[in-house]
Amino acid sequence: MTKRALVPVFRGQGQIAYTEHEWPDPGPGQLLIRVRANAICGTDREQFLNGSEVVAGHEAAGEVAAAGQNTSTPVGTRGVIYFKEYCGSCRSCAAGHTSLCSQKRASTGMTTDGGYGPWELIAEQQFFAIPDDVPFDLATMLLDAMGTxxxxxxxxxxxxxxxxxxxxxxxxxxxxxxxxxxxxxxxxxxxxxxxxxxxxxxxxxxxxxxxxxxxxxxxxxxxxxxxxxxxxxxxxxxxxxxxxxxxxxxxxxxxxxxxxxxxxxxxxxxxxxxxxxxxxxEYFDYNEFAGNLDRLQNNRDAVRKLLTHTYPVEQLDQAFATFLSGESGKVVVTQGGAD
Ligand SMILES: [Zn+2]
Ligand SMILES: [Zn+2]
The missing domain is CATH 3.40.50.720 (NAD(P)-binding Rossmann-like Domain)
Structure with missing residues (x-):
């Protein structure tokens, strides 16, 4: 069933407006993700100040809410989202260098709705599953903080x-x-x-x-x-x-x-x-996730030190104020409850 929700959209100059967006059921090869956490990135600043048509947020973690045909990831699986929808078959992708894909189809949080909204519709190859005991806020560190x-x-x-x-x-x-x-x-x-x-x-x-x-x-x-x-x-x-x-x-x-x-x-x-x-x-290769997950699992306390602030999505404006103040490490915006 198509999902609808009021989502924060950046209007430019730091203005956040709430508008209704919708997410259709996942098509073949797609997953619908219930977003649970999204880390603020330096590049979000540009969208925050200049405005964005889509919901921003490209460092998201969440769980699979629905899966389309020809997918194998079970509903309920937790994971993080590789924001580039790479093709998987161009010369770069074939060599494993997915961040340099020459046929990139979308960038979640930049060309399609991202992680400050409740849902993300992604291609299955963008999803990297994580163990159930990794909290969502910490999991976002697998993206730019540790991946890039x-x-x-x-x-x-x-x-x-x-x-x-x-x-x-x-x-x-x-x-x-x-x-x-x-x-x-x-x-x-x-x-x-x-x-x-x-x-x-x-x-x-x-x-x-x-x-x-x-x-x-x-x-x-x-x-x-x-x-x-x-x-x-x-x-x-x-x-x-x-x-x-x-x-x-x-x-x-x-x-x-x-x-x-x-x-x-x-x-x-x-x-x-x-x-x-x-x-x-530039960003990182999808196949680097596994090694970075090991690094995270072996050093959770050290990684936690980088994650200095967490805000519920209802306080998105405060989260950005903290981020822009220069007095933060990684700031993570959460939704849908604890862990
Ligand atoms: Zn980023
Ligand atoms: Zn490619």
Missing amino acids: TGHAWKRALHERQDVRSVYIAGAGPIGLGLLLTGRLILPADIPIYVSDFSEWRRNLVAELGGHPLDAADEESIRAVGAVDLTFDSTGKKVARQLAIDLLGNHGVFMVVGGQEGFSFDDVGVELLPRELSILGS
Whole structure:
């Protein structure tokens, strides 16, 4: 039966309007998901400020409410949603690189209704099942917080194996996620420096096992010396230039998160004398979920530290106010009751 509900839609400039949307029964190969939690992402800011036709939210966890023909996921299965509806057969998908699908059909939360509403109609291949004992709010950390950052780490460490020091520009959700994942991957004695303007976030950096640096104090950042691997999560020219300047020989610079892109016009880069590598990383491959779930299961307490705020969906405006205040890690919006 078609589902109807009043859903929050971003009208632009931070205005939230409630309008009625409907979700038909799942067709062949589709699942209807009852959303239970959705983590706020840095890219939501754009929809929140500029408006969105569809319900935003692309870091959702929930349970299968109905399943269409030609599916095998039982109703009631809990899981998280890979927001890109990939084709499964293009060259990238065939190689497992679903985040680079050239025939992408939809982006849940961007082109179809996402996780701030009660339902999501998705393709079955977007769903990743999780054990019943993983709470929905924690499960959303499998998406950008651990998925996107895990992919970036994988690409970076493929390029450079003997990493002895790391610098991350920006302690927003992606920067903090990079720190969390890095701390779970790297030996404890390898320093991970993280810069941010917000003192609140710098305190969280310390709690997550990083070395906080004040982004306003460039001298203190340069004093770190030659770094093997630097990430930019800010999208800002000045931050990127500094992150590249910090690199030592064979240094690797990684652009991750957001939709800012990267252009060589943005920064002056002399690649040859230090034999630098410049890499980009986009979301993650579906087949990385399983390893990230293991990482989550083995480190629940550490992952919980990143999830600083939870709000019921009725307080979506407060959730965004907290997120935009700069005094948060990951903010998760829940609905449909506890856990
Ligand atoms: Zn995101
Ligand atoms: Zn594809």
